Amino acid sequence: MSAVLEAPRAAAQGSVPIIELRGVSKRFSNPLDFAGRLVKRLGVKVREDVVHAVDGVDLSVRKGEVVGLVGESGCGKSTLGRMVAGIMPPSDGQVVWRGQDLTKLSGADAKRAKLRTQMIFQDPYASLNPRLKVAEIVGEAPQYHGLVPRGGLEAYVDDQLRRAGLDPSLKRRYPHQFSGGQRQRIGIARALAVQPDFLVCDEAVAALDVSIQAQILNLFMKLRRELDLTYLFISHDLGVVEHLSDRVVIMYLGRVVEEAPSEEVFARPNHPYTRALLAEVPRIEARKRVFAGVQGEIPSPLNPPSGCHFHPRCPFAFDRCRAERPALKQVAPGHRSACHLNDAA
Numbered sequence: 001m002s003a004v005l006e007a008p009r010a011a012a013q014g015s016v017p018i019i020e021l022r023g024v025s026k027r028f029s030n031p032l033d034f035a036g037r038l039v040k041r042l043g044v045k046v047r048e049d050v051v052h053a054v055d056g057v058d059l060s061v062r063k064g065e066v067v068g069l070v071g072e073s074g075c076g077k078s079t080l081g082r083m084v085a086g087i088m089p090p091s092d093g094q095v096v097w098r099g100q101d102l103t104k105l106s107g108a109d110a111k112r113a114k115l116r117t118q119m120i121f122q123d124p125y126a127s128l129n130p131r132l133k134v135a136e137i138v139g140e141a142p143q144y145h146g147l148v149p150r151g152g153l154e155a156y157v158d159d160q161l162r163r164a165g166l167d168p169s170l171k172r173r174y175p176h177q178f179s180g181g182q183r184q185r186i187g188i189a190r191a192l193a194v195q196p197d198f199l200v201c202d203e204a205v206a207a208l209d210v211s212i213q214a215q216i217l218n219l220f221m222k223l224r225r226e227l228d229l230t231y232l233f234i235s236h237d238l239g240v241v242e243h244l245s246d247r248v249v250i251m252y253l254g255r256v257v258e259e260a261p262s263e264e265v266f267a268r269p270n271h272p273y274t275r276a277l278l279a280e281v282p283r284i285e286a287r288k289r290v291f292a293g294v295q296g297e298i299p300s301p302l303n304p305p306s307g308c309h310f311h312p313r314c315p316f317a318f319d320r321c322r323a324e325r326p327a328l329k330q331v332a333p334g335h336r337s338a339c340h341l342n343d344a345a
Contacts (some may be wrong), residue, residue, distance in 0.1 A: 018198050019061045019095070021058060023092065024059075025091050030051075054080050063230055070236065071250060072298055115195070117196060128175040134170065138186065185219070188223075196229075201233045203236070238280075252298075252310050258337045280294070
């Protein structure tokens with residue numbers, strides 16, 4: 001990257017997590033069409049397609065942390081992020097906000113919980129309404145929720161744009177008149193406009209040029225210091241995650257397979273999947289090495305493997321891996337991994 005990334009500060013962890021997931025799962029069903037229902041009535045065994053996007057995830061994020069969520073495409077990262085942000089309800093389990101079950105909150109408490117957690121999306125164009133000007137995109141939510149009086153809205157929008165690194169004189173333009181990096185800054189300004197303390201960043205720099213990525217990442221760290229923000233940073237770029245995150249969570253096919261402080265994950269990875277991912281990261285000192293991706297294809301979430309989901313691709317798999325789901329257990333202080341090899345050692 002052309003710009004120098006700022007180092008993350010140490011996380012100021014509180015006693016109660018801002019967000020906690022307890023056994024959270026998410027399934028998507030495709031109901032049978034008319035032909036399918038007719039065939040089923042005739043006695044043919046047919047069933048609805050069910051996608052197991054997230055499968056029994058426990059996760060907590062404490063105040064001041066940057067938690068990096070990593071995994072291959074299709075592992076359920078974005079679905080998990082949407083449940084954390086309150087955009088999507090879980091099929092099973094609980095999403096707990098500051099010690100309170102989100103589904104049991106009502107009135108002002110529910111409104112406050114939704115406003116305090118905001119999401120920044122991967123596509124900086126599709127996430128913006130092309131029919132609205134920037135001033136409307138950024139100012140609509142704070143005005144609706146009564147966070148700023150109508151007379152002070154224009155100045156408030158200007159402040160949000162400046163904070164996100166945009167010139168307020170551009171607020172009368174439409175999204176298509178901006179570059180990708182500028183559009184992502186608009187998305188950041190929109191999220192900040194409702195005064196959140198927790199941001200879910202879903203591949204927030206993946207669609208940007210490398211030269212722009214560093215600028216946006218530095219902006220995230222600057223906002224973290226100035227506004228005391230907490231992040232769940234979803235990414236497939238392990239280099240970015242290593243630099244930004246205090247803690248890293250590795251997902252595979254809807255499950256968390258490893259979780260540890262960032263330095264621990266990159267220095268002493270435990271799970272075979274984590275080790276395979278790290279082996280793919282380009283390093284200057286290993287520039288002559290021949291890189292090989294994780295062997296095999298990720299299985300379909302329509303029909304996930306039994307036992308450990310990674311066993312069809314794992315070179316160390318044995319019979320127990322094929323039959324029993326491994327529990328996420330502590331293998332070192334603050335370091336958890338879901339692998340039967342830890343029991344066999």
